[in-house]
Amino acid sequence: MSDVHGGENLLFLTDEQLRQGIEAMFFAYRGFTADPDRILEGMAYGRAHHRALHFIARAPGTTVNNLLAILGVTKQSLNRVLRTLVEDGLVESRVGKSDKRERNLFLTEQGAALERKLSDAQRSRMRSAYRAAGPEAVAGFRTVLEAMMDGEMRRRYLRLKDGGS
Numbered sequence: 001m002s003d004v005h006g007g008e009n010l011l012f013l014t015d016e017q018l019r020q021g022i023e024a025m026f027f028a029y030r031g032f033t034a035d036p037d038r039i040l041e042g043m044a045y046g047r048a049h050h051r052a053l054h055f056i057a058r059a060p061g062t063t064v065n066n067l068l069a070i071l072g073v074t075k076q077s078l079n080r081v082l083r084t085l086v087e088d089g090l091v092e093s094r095v096g097k098s099d100k101r102e103r104n105l106f107l108t109e110q111g112a113a114l115e116r117k118l119s120d121a122q123r124s125r126m127r128s129a130y131r132a133a134g135p136e137a138v139a140g141f142r143t144v145l146e147a148m149m150d151g152e153m154r155r156r157y158l159r160l161k162d163g164g165s
Contacts, residue, residue: 035121048073048081053107053115056091058160061104063096070156090114 085091090111096102
């Protein structure tokens, strides 16, 4: 009854095993972002542009303030990114219907096409990894990721996951 890979044994990870997990996450993130980085390389866009496009696509009409909270960047930094995306015709900023001070963000057709291309590359990588790992590992991976989120980020993630913004 000594299941080395059983969940019970994972409760007592050594510092070395945790370090290996941290390093695996670091290198996995590099792989996860490599494909979109290559696509964006010649376009004068970076990961901040990709993240903005992603979350605007996930929640069309999201506000600038909501995007600020999700991305955890400064207003100045996000404004620079959004200005470029708007000027290049990838994002449309509309005045809020209920609050004229709000700006609601939408992808244009061109923005949606770029976002789809970037996400397709990541979905392909994730699909391949998920298939190799199997359904139990995928469920466990999601559980670990959700458990690592701070409380407010987890609430935002769950709202987004449930189709909200």
